[in-house]
Amino acid sequence: MQKIAQGLKRRNKTIGFVPTMGALHEGHLSLIRQANKENDIIVVSIFVNPIQFGPREDFSCYPRPLKEDRALCLKQKVDLLFYPTANQMYKMGFKTYVEVKDLSNVLCGVKRKGHFRGVATVVCKLFNIVQPDSAYFGQKDAQQAIIIQRMVKDLNIPIRIRLMPTVRQRNGLALSSRNLYLDKQERQDALCLSEALKRAKNLIKSGERNCQIIIKKLRELIESKKTARLEYVSIVDLENLKPMKKIKDKCLIALAVCIGKTRLIDNMVVKPD
Numbered sequence: 001m002q003k004i005a006q007g008l009k010r011r012n013k014t015i016g017f018v019p020t021m022g023a024l025h026e027g028h029l030s031l032i033r034q035a036n037k038e039n040d041i042i043v044v045s046i047f048v049n050p051i052q053f054g055p056r057e058d059f060s061c062y063p064r065p066l067k068e069d070r071a072l073c074l075k076q077k078v079d080l081l082f083y084p085t086a087n088q089m090y091k092m093g094f095k096t097y098v099e100v101k102d103l104s105n106v107l108c109g110v111k112r113k114g115h116f117r118g119v120a121t122v123v124c125k126l127f128n129i130v131q132p133d134s135a136y137f138g139q140k141d142a143q144q145a146i147i148i149q150r151m152v153k154d155l156n157i158p159i160r161i162r163l164m165p166t167v168r169q170r171n172g173l174a175l176s177s178r179n180l181y182l183d184k185q186e187r188q189d190a191l192c193l194s195e196a197l198k199r200a201k202n203l204i205k206s207g208e209r210n211c212q213i214i215i216k217k218l219r220e221l222i223e224s225k226k227t228a229r230l231e232y233v234s235i236v237d238l239e240n241l242k243p244m245k246k247i248k249d250k251c252l253i254a255l256a257v258c259i260g261k262t263r264l265i266d267n268m269v270v271k272p273d
């Protein structure tokens with residue numbers, strides 16, 4: 001892959017890169033379409049990265065429909081599909097990790113210890129291998145995107161990070177490969193994530209600025225659902241992810257909720273005026 005990328009660069013081709021863990025859905029496809037508009041060559045990677053999963057997480061049962069993913073990539077005119085094995089990515093003796101401090105141990109990082117270290121490390125490796133001009137990420141994983149933007153700045157990685165809007169079902173549910181785990185009742189209850197965000201937006205629109213009050217109302221809404229267990233709901237500064245007391249400027253409202261055994265996340269950027 002790296003040799004091919006170097007060859008493409010010598011021929012002055014621009015490379016757009018969409019890193020994924022597969023089980024592609026409309027969210028991924030929207031990234032691929034955007035990459036297609038802005039680059040000569042499109043590379044998609046599919047790699048279920050073992051070092052970003054905790055010991056009790058879903059690494060072994062994470063969906064891996066490679067055949068279907070490959071067909072979707074062909075349909076979207078993806079030029080190169082890069083799907084390394086874990087042994088190829090992490091050869092014996094692997095010892096180097098990328099850690100983006102402070103941003104990695106808040107929000108999702110509180111419960112998912114080491115998760116963002118795994119993400120930053122694999123994304124850094126993929127960037128070195130694929131050598132893209134631009135890389136495309138979804139707003140749904142807002143914390144991941146903020147961490148990658150920080151890493152790219154801090155390590156002088158010459159890649160433009162493009163952040164694209166969350167793709168949702170008509171009923172508001174944010175698309176995620178993990179939605180595949182949900183049964184009928186859980187699919188219904190999972191709507192509480194986007195409903196909570198909508199509620200927050202309306203509260204802010206009607207003048208509420210106190211984060212504690214907003215968070216309390218969202219907590220109540222989520223806890224009223226049978227299969228839902230709130231992990232966190234936070235209102236944070238967009239740059240440093242520090243919790244806010246009063247909403248004064250643009251902020252990120254982020255939440256993680258377990259629906260049955262499935263952990264889902266969602267978020268929204270809100271501007272008070």
Ligand code: PAF
Pocket residue numbers: 019020021047049052119122123141144
């Ligand atoms: O968002 C994902 O699918 C993964 O975290 C990523 C960026 C492909 C790294 O494994």
